[in-house]
Amino acid sequence: MNKRVRFAPSPTGLFHVGSARIALANYLFTKKEDSFVLRIEDTDQERSEEKYEKNIIDSLKWLGLDYDEGPQKGGDYGPYRQSERSDTYKRYIKKLLVEDHAYRCFCSQKKLEKERERQRKKGEAPTYSGVCRDLGEDEIKEKLEKGKSFVIRMKVKEGEVVKFKDLIRGEVSFETEIMGDYVIAKDEKSPLYNLACAIDDYEMNISHVIRGEDHISNTPKQILIQKALKFDPITYAHLPLILAPDKSKLSKRFGAVSVSEYKKEGFLPEALVNFLALLGWSPGDDREFFTLTELKKEFTMDRCKKAGAVFNKEKLEYINTLHLKEADPERLTKLCIPYLVEEGYLKPADDRKKKTSLGNEAPKANYETDDGREFSFSVLNILIKDHQDRITTLSEITEVTDYFFKPVNVDFKLLQWKDMSPEEVADSIDKAKKVLSNIENWTQDEVSEKLLEKANEYDDRGKFLWPLRAALTGKEASAGPFEVAYILGKKESSSRLKEAKKVL
RNA sequence: GGCCCCGUCGUCUAGCUUGGUCCAGGACGCCAGGUUCUCAUCCUGGUAACAGGGGUUCAAAUCCCCUCGGGGUCACCA
Numbered sequence: 408m409n410k411r412v413r414f415a416p417s418p419t420g421l422f423h424v425g426s427a428r429i430a431l432a433n434y435l436f437t438k439k440e441d442s443f444v445l446r447i448e449d450t451d452q453e454r455s456e457e458k459y460e461k462n463i464i465d466s467l468k469w470l471g472l473d474y475d476e477g478p479q480k481g482g483d484y485g486p487y488r489q490s491e492r493s494d495t496y497k498r499y500i501k502k503l504l505v506e507d508h509a510y511r512c513f514c515s516q517k518k519l520e521k522e523r524e525r526q527r528k529k530g531e532a533p534t535y536s537g538v539c540r541d542l543g544e545d546e547i548k549e550k551l552e553k554g555k556s557f558v559i560r561m562k563v564k565e566g567e568v569v570k571f572k573d574l575i576r577g578e579v580s581f582e583t584e585i586m587g588d589y590v591i592a593k594d595e596k597s598p599l600y601n602l603a604c605a606i607d608d609y610e611m612n613i614s615h616v617i618r619g620e621d622h623i624s625n626t627p628k629q630i631l632i633q634k635a636l637k638f639d640p641i642t643y644a645h646l647p648l649i650l651a652p653d654k655s656k657l658s659k660r661f662g663a664v665s666v667s668e669y670k671k672e673g674f675l676p677e678a679l680v681n682f683l684a685l686l687g688w689s690p691g692d693d694r695e696f697f698t699l700t701e702l703k704k705e706f707t708m709d710r711c712k713k714a715g716a717v718f719n720k721e722k723l724e725y726i727n728t729l730h731l732k733e734a735d736p737e738r739l740t741k742l743c744i745p746y747l748v749e750e751g752y753l754k755p756a757d758d759r760k761k762k763t764s765l766g767n768e769a770p771k772a773n774y775e776t777d778d779g780r781e782f783s784f785s786v787l788n789i790l791i792k793d794h795q796d797r798i799t800t801l802s803e804i805t806e807v808t809d810y811f812f813k814p815v816n817v818d819f820k821l822l823q824w825k826d827m828s829p830e831e832v833a834d835s836i837d838k839a840k841k842v843l844s845n846i847e848n849w850t851q852d853e854v855s856e857k858l859l860e861k862a863n864e865y866d867d868r869g870k871f872l873w874p875l876r877a878a879l880t881g882k883e884a885s886a887g888p889f890e891v892a893y894i895l896g897k898k899e900s901s902s903r904l905k906e907a908k909k910v911l
Numbered sequence: 912g913g914c915c916c917c918g919u920c921g922u923c924u925a926g927c928u929u930g931g932u933c934c935a936g937g938a939c940g941c942c943a944g945g946u947u948c949u950c951a952u953c954c955u956g957g958u959a960a961c962a963g964g965g966g967u968u969c970a971a972a973u974c975c976c977c978u979c980g981g982g983g984u985c986a987c988c989a
Binding site for chain 1: 912914915917918922924925936938939948953982984987
């Protein structure tokens, strides 16, 4: 039988990398004939926001985690937003009440709070005492007529054991006395998480629930509901959590926790996916570089670890460099341009094409600096290609290439290679200037060929190349002089060499 | 605290099912060296772990027990 899985986030905040990992596991678990459903769990109207639903959908798309059914996309089991499924919930709540699997509880929150407090002090599990459990029909009617508010609780039989199969942990069991009569709905039409979840998983014909370990204690509660309603059993897989370096839950205190933040910082989606997949899963051999497609082929649940994994940003950065090296330069160029624009280094030559945003691709167009120097898209393409293995995230492109866009400052000390005299440095720069001005056909090959030719005339090529590179970049560390000269262009290169000579 | 889960280098992990090939392999990080005009890349080498204690066994990272440690969860949130 084909599998059906679902990823069911709540739109109550920016899409978390932990959620992304769960979504990824669901995505990878389903093979071609299976189905992956996106369900938005927005039963909590107070906390759910539309912008967060959008953020979930955008993030999934960015990561490349395509799903088969979901809000906007549709499917045979919709609607896929819990806020639009109240008729279904109402039906089942009624059924649960009528069949005596659930009951109305009129206890006040204050009273319950006190009760829990007392139990906790005594070292007992805080569970509901069940005072409203056996209210007579007349009593209920009377309270209802008085307009007393109530919640709906599940009638949990004591002394039973709920067992379920977990693909990662094997068989897990819970005893029913520890849960008490838990609340399943705020009223006849407002289900709480466990109820809505159990109903939707059934209604959407879900075969496997793959979620975070934080849900493991919800599982018996959901199973009890399923049993009362005579739903088919589901297979579970509870993945370990992602931890902060101090082994605590990955929270905002740690730094970036949302997918959007990593996108903005300039991580490639394929790198984030690769990294997240390796958290708690391995192929069983030494391979670490994976594309989504490869992961989909390789992934099996039985190779998932049980222990939580610390989110190691350095490793993420390393994985990102791996994917950066593999990435298509033109795509990278489009991705890097927004950072250069944001920094104020570049602006579109054509004002109508202004739209760029960090993490997204800029239009393929020509750009210019504030002082009017042009950077055609093809030159930018070469610039990026030359820096592809010099950055760990896209955002670093600005600091690594700043000298292309800003005026540079040099002094003799910078221009000096080993113990060269000012005269020797000046001579090198003169020669370089001459070589460049004699180049008719300004191409990458031509520029490097001619420059190299001259450099080889020296016993120590550094005597020629270092002053040249330093004059062009104003930096001790940068890309090579051939590349820089070519990208800067004949005019700008000559002018920088001329400026450099002034300090000698 | 109750319940549930987990425990191999600092971190991510392989090995554990079917004890021996493991004085534990790979990767990130870090350190050293090489290539190079610089930096980065790349290459070579090094660093560092079976939580502890008992068993079982000719033999245990691998099986059993206990202890310790970590995490999750105990809402009219999801």
